[in-house]
Amino acid sequence: xxxxxxxxxxxxxxxxxxxxxxxxxxxxxxxxxxxxxxxxxxxxxxxxxxxxxxxxxxxxxxxxxxxxxxxxxxxxxxxxxxxxxxxxxxxxxxxxxxxxxxxxxxxxxxxxxxxxxxxxxxxxxxxxxxxxxxxxxxxxxxxxxxxxxxxxxx
Numbered sequence: 001x002x003x004x005x006x007x008x009x010x011x012x013x014x015x016x017x018x019x020x021x022x023x024x025x026x027x028x029x030x031x032x033x034x035x036x037x038x039x040x041x042x043x044x045x046x047x048x049x050x051x052x053x054x055x056x057x058x059x060x061x062x063x064x065x066x067x068x069x070x071x072x073x074x075x076x077x078x079x080x081x082x083x084x085x086x087x088x089x090x091x092x093x094x095x096x097x098x099x100x101x102x103x104x105x106x107x108x109x110x111x112x113x114x115x116x117x118x119x120x121x122x123x124x125x126x127x128x129x130x131x132x133x134x135x136x137x138x139x140x141x142x143x144x145x146x147x148x149x150x151x152x153x154x
């Protein structure tokens with residue numbers, strides 16, 4: 001982490017951090033969040049501009065901003081009518097413990113409900129269940145999440 005005055009301002013406990021729904025985000029801030037969360041793959045280094053599409057093409061994208069610097073994020077994928085999935089909730093480790101993740105999720109829920117979405121789900125990483133349960137989410141008993149794995153069979 002660099003020691004620039006911008007970073008220090010973002011880390012100050014007294015900093016006012018605002019949660020906003022946005023359609024664009026600084027690619028450098030997104031890279032920092034993805035790396036800090038452990039989601040960044042070295043292959044992305046060659047073409048990180050795919051990140052520009054994430055805020056623009058998500059149904060909703062919420063950022064936690066300390067001034068102009070984004071220190072947290074979350075997004076919702078949805079048909080904007082009935083169903084939505086919340087994903088990519090991330091807050092820089094240096095800014096955790098301030099309720100930012102909770103505020104991001106609540107802002108996404110508020111925005112989705114405003115659209116008329118009445119089914120909101122997510123897939124939680126191991127160890128994060130309690131965080132989401134405190135926000136009203138419950139395990140979907142009898143359901144198993146699946147992910148497409150590419151194979152030679154196509």
